[in-house]
Amino acid sequence: MFHGYPRSDGSAGIRNTVGVIALMDNVNGIARKIAGNVRGTELVTDLFGRKLIGLNHEMRLKAIRGMATNPNLGGVILVTLHGVSAETFAEPIAAAGKDVECVVYQDIGGTLRTIEQGTLIAAKMAKKVSGVQRSEQPLSRLVMGVECGGSDFSSGIAGNPALGHAADLLMEAGGSVVLSETAEIMGAEHLMAERAVDDKTASGIVDAIAEMEELARRAGVPDIRRGNPSADNIKGGLTTLAEKSLGAVKKGGSKPLQGVVGYCDPVIPDPPGFYFMSTPSPACESMTGLAAGGAQIIGFNTGLGQPSAHPFVPTVKISGNPATAGTAPDDLDVSVSGILTGEISIEEGGRRIYEEILAVANGKATYTELFGTGQSTIGIAGASF
Amino acid sequence: MTSASAAIDAIAVDTSDNVATCLHAVEAGADVSVKSGPDVITVTAADAIPRGHKIALEEIARGDAVRKYGEVIGKASTAIAPGQHVHTHNLVD
Structure with a gap:
């Protein structure tokens, strides 16, 4: 038995983190700033993410979807350049029962505004997630x-x-x-x-x-x-x-x-x-x-x-x-x-x-x-x- | 949990192992204290053995399995006497 955070898919986290995931290397800096602004977040940045083909493309999809649905996360913020990439990832993550929000640079416009809005979104999610209590888990x-x-x-x-x-x-x-x-x-x-x-x-x-x-x-x-x-x-x-x-x-x-x-x-x-x-x-x-x-x-x-x-x-x-x-x-x-x-x-x-x-x-x-x-x-x- | 003396020279990971790993260089003729499970046994080194290298705990016939971690790591390519250095010259895949 351990004390973990119950998740809707029946799993249990040992942490209750908001994951901030950069979906492209070009937004790594913005994602890093957002995560740095909000306690209770952890950052995953990207490398070589764009234009991958074949097996490497498939591996990257599985890696990001898998990390985003790890039981240790109470929610996920996806930071990306444009809306298409956000949807590709957000849908399966949401379908797996995980709270997910997207911060899309081209929709918001400008680095500082993206950091500002992303910070507010991350803070709101971290506040919500912090209400989850540990409970006995097998x-x-x-x-x-x-x-x-x-x-x-x-x-x-x-x-x-x-x-x-x-x-x-x-x-x-x-x-x-x-x-x-x-x-x-x-x-x-x-x-x-x-x-x-x-x-x-x-x-x-x-x-x-x-x-x-x-x-x-x-x-x-x-x-x-x-x-x-x-x-x-x-x-x-x-x-x-x-x-x-x-x-x-x-x-x-x-x-x-x-x-x-x-x-x-x-x-x-x-x-x-x-x-x-x-x-x-x-x-x-x-x-x-x-x-x-x-x-x-x-x-x-x-x-x-x-x-x-x-x-x-x-x-x-x-x-x-x-x-x-x-x-x-x-x-x-x-x-x-x-x-x-x-x-x-x-x-x-x-x-x-x-x-x-x-x-x-x-x-x-x-x-x-x-x-x-x-x-x-x-x-x-x-x-x- | 642990037997009296803390001064050991070699460790056998599993009690079924017929070799142990030396924790420091030992000279030929030295008495080597080998921790094996709860026991400490003594083997006299037949060769000089560097740190991290293996010492035979018992006689191993040519072709017999050499055991470390409770697993077979290879077989003796020549007869090995207790206390001998066990390495590429007498152990093969």
């Missing part, structure tokens, strides 16, 4: 993304196994967990497939990797497995590709794989449990997929330190590296560095992470929320893996 409505970045020798032997134990505790209590980053499961895909509840799910994992390898071949990279583990990895002590990948996969816990979804597709936690989303592996692109999929919280393990978080999805930062706990205390919500000094077990580290995950779900702030340093980036198919 953990079956909580979906946690798991992520790692800035990995080092501590990641596979301390932080990721501890986060995996926290993931298991959440799933045993009825919640769901989403692992992502397709390139990072290469070499461990047979083990992921073995964990699948049925053949369709098992082939979903194999297909996700095959699709990524095909995109890489088209981009002129014949074998993206080659060079992994890298010379640096080998110097650091990793020997095989399976060893490297299993160290990353470990953060998802050990439960059966219930389903595989594409980048930015909704993760419907029915039944609750372990899911995989096929995403690029850089953290901002991957977390944007998780946010669009409906994850309300992300558990993020880092070795050397990594400051990113998604603006709409509280991101709990974890490290198992004692040096990082010393140099980046302002980035770590939970340190499990005691695992490497022998002070705590992996299981105890996992329990500490799980407690923080539940506390953040109930309203406790993460550092990246306090700093407002979140960043959303929609991946580009075939350009990053």
Whole structure:
């Protein structure tokens, strides 16, 4: 059980934010000003959004619609250049039951007037949204993304196994967990497939990797497995590709794989449990997929330190590296560095992470929320893996 | 939750693992304290092993599975004795 904000579609948010989303890069500055004017808003800006074609166009539509309907948002302000783009996005968002308003530069006229009107619209929505109260919610409505970045020798032997134990505790209590980053499961895909509840799910994992390898071949990279583990990895002590990948996969816990979804597709936690989303592996692109999929919280393990978080999805930062706990205390919500000094077990580290995950779900702030340093980036198919 | 001494030299992620990861460089002949689940076991290093590299906890026959994180990460390409460095020279996919 957790205390979340009930939404009309039956989901529950762990935050009650008004999302300010720029639909084009040319209005990023205006959207940034509007969000900066109104407390209770979070900003998502755009890059490469205009004139995308094919798969990338489809991915962007799913990413924005998905982020806008994340349970953590009480409402959405779409900031854009012209009315056509606003309608394309506003209709499906409204149909999903989310409060949505558009701020259209060419309809209002002028940067300052657009900022002024947009600010008033955002303030009115934030005021309305602030009236929603937290209520008791079953953990079956909580979906946690798991992520790692800035990995080092501590990641596979301390932080990721501890986060995996926290993931298991959440799933045993009825919640769901989403692992992502397709390139990072290469070499461990047979083990992921073995964990699948049925053949369709098992082939979903194999297909996700095959699709990524095909995109890489088209981009002129014949074998993206080659060079992994890298010379640096080998110097650091990793020997095989399976060893490297299993160290990353470990953060998802050990439960059966219930389903595989594409980048930015909704993760419907029915039944609750372990899911995989096929995403690029850089953290901002991957977390944007998780946010669009409906994850309300992300558990993020880092070795050397990594400051990113998604603006709409509280991101709990974890490290198992004692040096990082010393140099980046302002980035770590939970340190499990005691695992490497022998002070705590992996299981105890996992329990500490799980407690923080539940506390953040109930309203406790993460550092990246306090700093407002979140960043959303929609991946580009075939350009990053 | 934790056993007495906090001074450990290596960690086995899962109690079924037959290798552990060294937390700092160890010299050949050194006694290595390995945390494995609730226990701390001692293995004598047969080779010098750099930080982040693996030490064998038991005898692994040629062709046998090498286990880390409770999973198979590859197989031994030659017989491995307890305390030996496990890396590209004796572990393959």
